Amino acid sequence: MSDKESQMLNTSQSQERAIDAGCDDLQEDVEHQQVPVSKVFTSGERDEYVMIGRTKVLRSELWNAFGGDLQPGIHAPPPRRFANPAPLGLCGFALTTFVLSMSNARAMGITVANVAVGPAFFYGGIIQLLSGMWEISLDNTFGGTVLSSYGGFWLSWAAIQIDWFGIQRAYDDPIMLNNGLGFFLLGWVIFTLMVLICTVKSTVAFFSLFFFLEMTFLLLTIGEFTRSVGVTRAAGVFGVITSFLGWYNALAGFATRENSYFVATAVPLPGAKRAQVHS
Known part of the structure; x- marks a missing residue:
């Protein structure tokens, strides 16, 4: 291999390494950016899971985190969507x-x-x-x-x-x-x-x-x-x-x-x- 061909090969490899390094930096910047959540929906047989963007959490954990609905202690959310009016x-x-x-x-x-x-x-x-x-x-x-x-x-x-x-x-x-x-x-x-x-x-x-x-x-x-x-x-x-x-x-x-x-x-x-x- 001639000196000129070796020089061109080294230059190409240097450019590839620079591109890979730039992509890694760009990916790191994207990971640290705050991406706004555009979709929140529920899943499961009784809607026990809540999907916030790409994050899946239990609905009960959200109830505990947000204090439930003015309930003392840890509140287990009822399966029905309407409270029991009988009491x-x-x-x-x-x-x-x-x-x-x-x-x-x-x-x-x-x-x-x-x-x-x-x-x-x-x-x-x-x-x-x-x-x-x-x-x-x-x-x-x-x-x-x-x-x-x-x-x-x-x-x-x-x-x-x-x-x-x-x-x-x-x-x-x-x-x-x-x-x-x-x-x-x-x-x-x-x-x-x-x-x-x-x-x-x-x-x-x-x-x-x-x-x-x-x-x-x-x-x-x-x-x-x-x-x-x-x-x-x-x-x-x-x-x-x-x-x-x-x-x-x-x-x-x-x-x-x-x-x-x-x-x-x-x-x-x-x-x-x-x-x-x-x-």
């Missing part, structure tokens, strides 16, 4: 029932139940009614019917207590008013019995809730028809028990292993076990 409705029902029942039981010498009008309108009434509507949007016919109906009960009861509606003033005879209220409560005895029949294949706590509610309405009805203070006070005691059962069922709906050391235990009735086996 909210049950809490509204339980608190309003507790306040009125303490007055009916004449606890601490209370004989006037007007303090329950506020919760009956807003918490046990409007909030519970909204919870029932949200249950309907989740295709839960039972939950939507029950929560909406008892929300309507509290709204109507509050309307009876307020003078602006003139309902009580329309009755000149107090006995006629008691009988009218008795028929009003009797209707809820019938409705609650229908609901109770639909809970015989559920859990002990859920069935007990509507059983004690049925007894509460029944005693209130008898108390209005007979104008017996003792029966009404007994209804108040049953109502207090009903309210605590309502809170317990609500706790079972939102207390999880992620946010609480205590989780309500669901004890199924015998019918529920048979239905689960045959399904």
Whole structure:
């Protein structure tokens, strides 16, 4: 090989090394640049993965990093896209029932139940009614019917207590008013019995809730028809028990292993076990 050919070969190799070095520097610069993310989408059977650009992460890790949705502790995101509205409705029902029942039981010498009008309108009434509507949007016919109906009960009861509606003033005879209220409560005895029949294949706590509610309405009805203070006070005691059962069922709906050391235990009735086996 001549000197001229050797010189040309060395020059070509030097140029190739320079090009390779330039490409490496360019690649390093590109790797350190902040490339904007243009696509974020989910994957997996339950959308448990989130793709951020070319990075794949678990959705649960993002929930923990961002603090979830105002949940205390580590929050496991539910598989559904809509929160469970039942605990909210049950809490509204339980608190309003507790306040009125303490007055009916004449606890601490209370004989006037007007303090329950506020919760009956807003918490046990409007909030519970909204919870029932949200249950309907989740295709839960039972939950939507029950929560909406008892929300309507509290709204109507509050309307009876307020003078602006003139309902009580329309009755000149107090006995006629008691009988009218008795028929009003009797209707809820019938409705609650229908609901109770639909809970015989559920859990002990859920069935007990509507059983004690049925007894509460029944005693209130008898108390209005007979104008017996003792029966009404007994209804108040049953109502207090009903309210605590309502809170317990609500706790079972939102207390999880992620946010609480205590989780309500669901004890199924015998019918529920048979239905689960045959399904």
